[in-house]
Amino acid sequence: MLIFQGRNRVTSGYRLSDRPDHNGLDIVGDDSHDVLCPVAGTVKSSTIITNKADSTWEWGNYVRVDDAQGNRLFFCHMASRAVSVGQKVTPGDKLGGMGNTGYSFGAHTHFEVRKSDGRTTIDPAAYLGIPNAKGTYTGGKSGWVQAASAWYWYEDGAPVKNVWRKDGGWWYRLGPDGKMLTGLIEVDGKGYYLNQSRATVGGVYVPQGACVITDGSGRVVQP
Numbered sequence: 001m002l003i004f005q006g007r008n009r010v011t012s013g014y015r016l017s018d019r020p021d022h023n024g025l026d027i028v029g030d031d032s033h034d035v036l037c038p039v040a041g042t043v044k045s046s047t048i049i050t051n052k053a054d055s056t057w058e059w060g061n062y063v064r065v066d067d068a069q070g071n072r073l074f075f076c077h078m079a080s081r082a083v084s085v086g087q088k089v090t091p092g093d094k095l096g097g098m099g100n101t102g103y104s105f106g107a108h109t110h111f112e113v114r115k116s117d118g119r120t121t122i123d124p125a126a127y128l129g130i131p132n133a134k135g136t137y138t139g140g141k142s143g144w145v146q147a148a149s150a151w152y153w154y155e156d157g158a159p160v161k162n163v164w165r166k167d168g169g170w171w172y173r174l175g176p177d178g179k180m181l182t183g184l185i186e187v188d189g190k191g192y193y194l195n196q197s198r199a200t201v202g203g204v205y206v207p208q209g210a211c212v213i214t215d216g217s218g219r220v221v222q223p
Contacts, residue, residue: 060102
């Protein structure tokens, strides 16, 4: 997924001929200013450096997230930060708001990726799965996406969270981290049973995660 929901407008690429020393992507969120985490990871920094003797001041408000491989992801120039050091994040979690802090000329997010050594840069466009070129891109993913053993429902390139979604006539519940829930759950004081595995219930095939609703006789009624 990308770092903004909807349109991600790249205004400056990674080490292109016009800026060969630019080690990241400058991205503007045209539809949303919420900066989203594109991967699962751990927040290692959430701060602003104001001492201009430290070159990091140019990043303004920034957040660093380390992914499972130890790569370091930097999100810079933010107007605000929404996470704290040590926090675990999942794809689609809000890290902060797009801004113009530090050495910046117009609201955008500078997105940079480095290897675990903290020095070697990685092409951030390749990391996000988009061309390293100026242009407007969308996440593209929609519908069910499987990650490890869990299922997520994506819209506009980001997983939706804490909502119901209907697919193929069945209702599914997505949890606070976006994972499809199963088993007995409670939502707004009401109890629901979400099928825990693909099975035939009451003579009706019910997909995993589908909300099981029965009539007075116990017969499964497809929502």
